[in-house]
Amino acid sequence: MTSAAGLLAAARAELVDVPKEGLGEERSSRWRGERIVRVGEAWHIGVLLLTDEHVLATAEVLRAADPGRRGYTAESARARAARRQLALRGGFDEGDVVHIGWSVIDVDAVDAGGSSGPLALRDGVPSVRWSGAGAYMPLEAYLRERIDLLRNI
DSSP, rough: OOHHHHHHHHHHTTTTSSSOOOEEEEETTTTTTTEEEEEEEEEETTTEOOOOSSSEOEEEEEEEEEEEEOOOHHHHHHHHHHHHHHHHTTTOOOTTTEEEEEEEOOHHHHTTOOEEETTTEETTTEEEEETTTTEEEEEEHHHHHHHHHHTOO
């Protein structure tokens, strides 16, 4: 049986020459105000973020940008533009992809027969749920497909 930890380690080895994207966290201080600061970087593999040490579940993804002076048809678009600006204020460069709100996945729990985030052991096979409404699929096939997509971009 192939373990989730083994599959993810192999994926990291395959991704060595692929650029990573930024991991951010929201911070607030009296002196610097609200901002999203860089706390690391990871490879974005669909619903997973792979760092050198951890596997994370994705959440919000945005691109750091100055909102400029634009009209918005929806309040949600205005709020998203404000969040993109918080990433600029926190030190990301214009156009950088920023992942925030991510959570750490317990790969050991998955290999022990449980689940964590979108990963689970299903009938002895490490599997991933690629969307909230989607079914589980084998992690090995998922990683292969996503890594091929990253390499062809």
